[in-house]
Amino acid sequence: MQKLSLFLTAILLFAASAFAQSQATTGNIEGRVVDPNGAAVANVTVTATSQDTGFEKTAQTTDEGNFVLPLLQPGTYKVTTAAASGFAAATYENVRVTVGAKNTLEIALTAGGSTNVVDVSAEGQGVETTRTSISSTVDEQRVINLPTNGRNFLDFVTLTPGIVRDPTRSGDLAVGGQKGTLNSLQIDGTSSDNTFFGQSSGRTGSGRAPSQFSVDTVKEFQVNQNGFSAEFGRAAGAVINVVTKSGTNRFTGSAFEYFRDESLNARSPNLVAANRPRPAGQINQFGGTFGGPIRKDKIFFFGAYEGQRSNLPNPVVLNSLRFAPASVQALLGPKTASYNINRQQDTFLIKTDFNINEKNQVWVRFNQQNFTGTNLEFSGTTSALEHTGNSNVKTSALST
Missing domain, CATH: 2.170.130.10 (TonB-dependent receptor, plug domain)
Incomplete structure (x- = not known):
């Protein structure tokens, strides 16, 4: 029992140190959800799923339609939104997350119907306009x-x-x-x-x-x-x-x-x-x-x-x-x-x-x-x- 306690304590300490260092080894997906007219859509659930490991992270859009999915391991993600009032679900595939970067994604919802699927890799790599370094x-x-x-x-x-x-x-x-x-x-x-x-x-x-x-x-x-x-x-x-x-x-x-x-x-x-x-x-x-x-x-x-x-x-x-x-x-x-x-x-x-x-x-x-x-x-x-x-x-x- 004592060995198990020591092992669990070590894992918790490792987890704490990993969290403290995670900013240097991860990236973010952040952006805005808008309707066909460009107006913000609030309270939309946005989920990022790693296409390599299946890891998921979920965020809710604010009143201004903004969302942030932080601390994602570098890799390729699928970003989805659940169907909201009057709007169809949306799927953005091949969203690239790079180390130490804020990857911007604007999600455009369409009127109710079939799911809107967008391949982000086909649109080229975006520019991180918020970076000062x-x-x-x-x-x-x-x-x-x-x-x-x-x-x-x-x-x-x-x-x-x-x-x-x-x-x-x-x-x-x-x-x-x-x-x-x-x-x-x-x-x-x-x-x-x-x-x-x-x-x-x-x-x-x-x-x-x-x-x-x-x-x-x-x-x-x-x-x-x-x-x-x-x-x-x-x-x-x-x-x-x-x-x-x-x-x-x-x-x-x-x-x-x-x-x-x-x-x-x-x-x-x-x-x-x-x-x-x-x-x-x-x-x-x-x-x-x-x-x-x-x-x-x-x-x-x-x-x-x-x-x-x-x-x-x-x-x-x-x-x-x-x-x-x-x-x-x-x-x-x-x-x-x-x-x-x-x-x-x-x-x-x-x-x-x-x-x-x-x-x-x-x-x-x-x-x-x-x-x-x-x-x-x-x-x-x-x-x-x-x-x-x-x-x-x-x-x-x-x-x-």
């Missing part, structure tokens, strides 16, 4: 279809105007010319910042793991550059707000394998100048996802795994060595031998979602990252093997 959203379709070298979802952030990879800190994102250390990365409303290094977890570059999450676990994300609300904060640069995938009422899965070796690479200018051959090097990334319902419309699961194995050369080239005295050449010559940089990483993610009722949803996510980088801490064409070292990273995160 500078932000952009990278949706699921772009995450799935656009290629990225290395499968790091943070590469998609550079699709936003004004954001590039920081040339002074390889792997960081420079927003509007600011240092990459000024950004903040949030995963499902939880901070994923690496406060020790002063940067986002999963930063690519020397001595760092390739990525903390598989790109296949990302549903969509929002890049807030300026003027973002107080719920984010803690960043002078950009706030990158990521939402991970969840299970749905359908069983779905994916698998992938990417392989690259030295046969597709050219010799670097340093190797050409030193008349040295192209060294061997391989990168292999593999993994998959699987998700579905545990109980239809109520409980869902989603899991993902990604592994990376890379064996890349690090040639040491000292162009001026041949002009040095013989004694210096004898001392430094053996230190110019090439060596390999190896990366071995495994990332796991498990997520469970609970639809309790229309006012309460709970999700629990666990992810694990195991990374070993051999000779990764300090490398380059002027760095000898004795000056480098290994990089070992293990992270575990449980959030809700």
Whole structure:
């Protein structure tokens, strides 16, 4: 009994924290219900139903015909209105909800008769006129279809105007010319910042793991550059707000394998100048996802795994060595031998979602990252093997 009480208390605490963070991981559908003449229609019941999970939320229109359906998970919804006095029921399909956005929908009722059905996706994407912040959203379709070298979802952030990879800190994102250390990365409303290094977890570059999450676990994300609300904060640069995938009422899965070796690479200018051959090097990334319902419309699961194995050369080239005295050449010559940089990483993610009722949803996510980088801490064409070292990273995160 005591264990059950502790478990229920933990769930309640998780639910409370999830509610506090939900503004950063959800979106709203809000708008107005009008009659054929454009006049407001009051006391109409408006219901939004997720086309993926069956989750429903209901609101009543005000005297001005306005309604708000808040805290909806990103995805596609069907919005319906019940038949009102003299008016037929209406159905709006494929209403898209994106993270952190207020999605406006005007529902036009018709005179009594058959249900009026409108496909919102056929009308194109609307503009959020109430937003004062500078932000952009990278949706699921772009995450799935656009290629990225290395499968790091943070590469998609550079699709936003004004954001590039920081040339002074390889792997960081420079927003509007600011240092990459000024950004903040949030995963499902939880901070994923690496406060020790002063940067986002999963930063690519020397001595760092390739990525903390598989790109296949990302549903969509929002890049807030300026003027973002107080719920984010803690960043002078950009706030990158990521939402991970969840299970749905359908069983779905994916698998992938990417392989690259030295046969597709050219010799670097340093190797050409030193008349040295192209060294061997391989990168292999593999993994998959699987998700579905545990109980239809109520409980869902989603899991993902990604592994990376890379064996890349690090040639040491000292162009001026041949002009040095013989004694210096004898001392430094053996230190110019090439060596390999190896990366071995495994990332796991498990997520469970609970639809309790229309006012309460709970999700629990666990992810694990195991990374070993051999000779990764300090490398380059002027760095000898004795000056480098290994990089070992293990992270575990449980959030809700």
